[in-house]
Amino acid sequence: MIVILKGTQRSQQAGYFERMFRLRHQIFIKELGWPLPSSNGQEIDQYDVDDAVYFLDVTDDGILQASVRLVPSEQCSLVADYFPHLVETGDAARDPRVYECTRYFFLPLKGHGRDNHGARVRVLAAMVEWGLVNRLSYIQCVVDMTAFPGFVEMVPQTIPLGLAHPYGGGRSAPGGGECIAFRWPVTRDVVDSLRTFGRARRRRFVGENARDLAEQIPGHAGERSPELMH
Amino acid sequence: MLEADPYGKRALDFVQRLQQLSTYEEISAHVMKELEWFGFRHLTSFSMPAPGQQFKDCMWFNNRPSDYIERYSEQNYVLRDPVVTELRQNLSPYSWSDLRKNRPLKKEEVKIIDEAREWGSRDGMMIQIVTGSGSMSCFCPCGLEPDLTPRARTALEIIAIYSHHALKRATLKAQRQDIEHTPLTRREREIMQWVAIGKSDEEIGQILSIATATVTQHVENAKRKLDALRRTYAVVQAIRLGEISV
Numbered sequence: 040m041i042v043i044l045k046g047t048q049r050s051q052q053a054g055y056f057e058r059m060f061r062l063r064h065q066i067f068i069k070e071l072g073w074p075l076p077s078s079n080g081q082e083i084d085q086y087d088v089d090d091a092v093y094f095l096d097v098t099d100d101g102i103l104q105a106s107v108r109l110v111p112s113e114q115c116s117l118v119a120d121y122f123p124h125l126v127e128t129g130d131a132a133r134d135p136r137v138y139e140c141t142r143y144f145f146l147p148l149k150g151h152g153r154d155n156h157g158a159r160v161r162v163l164a165a166m167v168e169w170g171l172v173n174r175l176s177y178i179q180c181v182v183d184m185t186a187f188p189g190f191v192e193m194v195p196q197t198i199p200l201g202l203a204h205p206y207g208g209g210r211s212a213p214g215g216g217e218c219i220a221f222r223w224p225v226t227r228d229v230v231d232s233l234r235t236f237g238r239a240r241r242r243r244f245v246g247e248n249a250r251d252l253a254e255q256i257p258g259h260a261g262e263r264s265p266e267l268m269h
Numbered sequence: 270m271l272e273a274d275p276y277g278k279r280a281l282d283f284v285q286r287l288q289q290l291s292t293y294e295e296i297s298a299h300v301m302k303e304l305e306w307f308g309f310r311h312l313t314s315f316s317m318p319a320p321g322q323q324f325k326d327c328m329w330f331n332n333r334p335s336d337y338i339e340r341y342s343e344q345n346y347v348l349r350d351p352v353v354t355e356l357r358q359n360l361s362p363y364s365w366s367d368l369r370k371n372r373p374l375k376k377e378e379v380k381i382i383d384e385a386r387e388w389g390s391r392d393g394m395m396i397q398i399v400t401g402s403g404s405m406s407c408f409c410p411c412g413l414e415p416d417l418t419p420r421a422r423t424a425l426e427i428i429a430i431y432s433h434h435a436l437k438r439a440t441l442k443a444q445r446q447d448i449e450h451t452p453l454t455r456r457e458r459e460i461m462q463w464v465a466i467g468k469s470d471e472e473i474g475q476i477l478s479i480a481t482a483t484v485t486q487h488v489e490n491a492k493r494k495l496d497a498l499r500r501t502y503a504v505v506q507a508i509r510l511g512e513i514s515v
Contacts, residue, residue, distance in 0.1 A: 127277045185360070188398045188430045195434060199284060202277050202423040210361045219427075 040099070041165045046091040055095060057081065058103045066144050072214060086115040086141060092169065094162040098148065105145040105162045109169070112137045112179065118200075118220050122181050125220035127201030136176040137222070140166060143180075160193055160237040167233065170225035177222040184217040193236045196229055198222045279306065280424040284431050293439035297330055300432040307421055309410035310389055314436055316406040329436040333411075337388040351378040352395055356407070362396040362426055364417050389413060394422065396429040408433050445510065450494060453512050457491040460484055462513045465504045 042055060049056050060081035067073045068082055075082050088110065096105035112118070112133045118125065119132035126132055143163070147155040170178055177198075182190065184203045191197045200220040207215030223229050283303050290296050304312055311334075316327040331338070347353055351368050365382055368374065374382075385391070393411025400406075408429035453461065463473045470484040477484070488500060495510070497503035507513045 128281060184426070185399065188434070189400045191430050191434050192400045195438070196288060199281060199427055202280060202420070202427060217423075 040097050041161060042095040042097055043165065043169060044093045044095065046087060046089040046093075049087075055097075055103075056093075059093065059095060059106050062103060062106070062144065062146075063142055067142070086110050086117070088115060090114055092138075092166075094165045094169070096145075096158050096162045102148065103146075104148060104158050105143075107143040107162045107166055108141050109138050109166055109178065110141065111135070112139045115139065117141060117181050118179060122204075122218065122220060125181060125201050125204055125218065130200060130222075132179075134176075136174065138170065138175050138178050140178050140180045157237040160233045163193070164230055164233040164237065167223065167225055167230050171227065171230070175225040177224055179220060179222045181218055181220045184219055187219050187221070190221065194223055194229055194232045196224055196226070196232060198224070274420060276420040276424040279303070280427045283428055287431055287435055290435070291439070293436070293443055296432075296435045296439050300330070300428075300436065301332070303428060304410045304412075307410070307412075307425065308415035309393070309412040311393075311411050313409045314407070314433055316404055316437070319404075329406075329433065329440050333390075334388045337385070340384075346381050349377060350381045352382065352393070352409075355395070356397065360397055360399070362394060362422060362429075364394050364422075365392045365411070366417070385411065392417065394425055394429075396426055398430055398433050406433055406437075441511070450496065450506075450510055453491055453494060453507070457487050457494070458507075458512055460487045461491050461504065461507045464488060464500055465507070465513055 044052050044055060060083050064077050064080050064082040068075055068077055076084055086108070090111055092109045094107050094109070095103055098104055110116075113135055116132050116139050118139065123132060145159045145162070147158075167178065179200070180190075187203075198221060200222060203217040203219040205215065205217050209215050210217060283299075287296065287299055290299055301312065311332050312330055313333055314328075314330040315324070316329070318324050318327045333341075341347070341350075351372065351374055352365055355363060355368060355372070369379075369382070385393075390411035391413050392415055393409055394415070394417065396408040398406040398408060410425070410429075459477070460473055463476065468476070470488065471481045473484045474481040488503070491507070492498070492500060492503045495503045495506040495512075497506050504513070
């Protein structure tokens with residue numbers, strides 16, 4: 040089930056938010072070692088604003104399996120704030136019809152086999168569909184270069200905004216690497232690409248600890264926001 | 270915002286044009302034309318075969334001279350070629366000359382790299398592409414005097430990622446068109462998936478809470494659609510046609 044939440048619903052849907060922030064802490068801070076702000080085992084940053092939109096994939100047993108955050112680039116833009124040098128196309132990083140996608144994670148679950156592959160793209164497809172309804176033109180994102188081929192594999196229409204640039208001392212430095220900015224056009228074609236990819240085979244198991252954590256957190260599957268679900 | 274230099278501009282234009290192409294011939298011609306600008310004459314682009322899969326089925330493009338490929342294969346160089354063995358320890362893109370500089374090479378290893386000169390390649394790049402699905406692929410252009418400056422390498426990485434996916438997609442699409450078949454239903458796929466891992470009809474029936482006879486009927490239907498007399502061959506066909514995975 041895909042649950043779509045607005046930043047304004049943080050207290051109303053506290054169960055979902057807490058689970059998501061805890062998993063983000065586990066994945067991005069503990070497992071990936073990103074230097075992000077955290078408090079009480081939750082990762083919440085300056086882009087978790089009222090206008091942020093969250094897409095959550097929740098299994099029938101209430102496990103949060105995937106999530107992604109979408110923010111209006113005019114208000115919050117990682118590209119504009121920290122990585123303007125990644126844009127070599129001349130496009131403006133902030134635009135009312137361009138939203139930015141951050142904090143994407145996906146946790147394959149044991150015993151879910153084939154469905155794991157679908158779960159990997161479901162939140163992303165939901166995000167682009169939301170973009171279609173809300174008349175966005177592009178969704179942009181900054182990723183580590185090692186993750187980039189995966190995005191091109193999912194969506195062949197992926198548009199690079201420039202070449203990759205080093206961060207944190209580059210590939211040879213511990214914790215460093217190269218990153219790239221890209222855009223997905225918000226079109227029916229992109230939704231179709233994601234759906235086609237989701238139907239294809241694949242499975243992979245990562246984030247064991249995060250998955251265990253997801254299972255330990257008391258379920259809140261009963262909490263639903265009918266008007267925002269599809 | 271920075272202005273794109275010739276490398277950035279070329280790579281971004283390359284991607285834009287590539288996204289408009291659909292046939293394998295158009296895509297491979299576009300890729301080779303771009304690589305030639307960088308001084309590459311040959312390209313090998315492949316994925317690591319999954320268990321049970323043949324290497325030739327994971328080769329997306331290879332225009333190295335055929336007598337060179339023959340010799341390479343006869344001598345079983347793949348086990349000793351430092352450009353290949355480096356893959357075990359290095360996920361970042363590297364060139365043949367990087368290996369000469371950074372790693373003490375054995376005489377035999379130097380000989381393997383040097384031999385390629387006779388077939389028109391003094392240097393090349395090895396760009397690995399690991400996707401979220403966990404599959405690993407290599408994009409290896411080579412030539413006499415390729416441009417291996419830092420920005421050229423960064424541009425080549427983008428070119429490699431897009432070219433690899435486009436060549437792979439076009440190859441698989443052409444293969445699918447070669448073998449016309451009626452697609453399996455969701456239930457048939459689900460059951461063939463269980464057959465593929467060795468479950469009996471009875472076991473599958475228990476897993477899915479349906480009668481054994483129903484399972485057998487679904488398998489028979491799948492066999493007919495996959496043009497297979499035996500269920501083992503039906504599994505092979507189902508994998509080849511992308512209906513199931515193992």
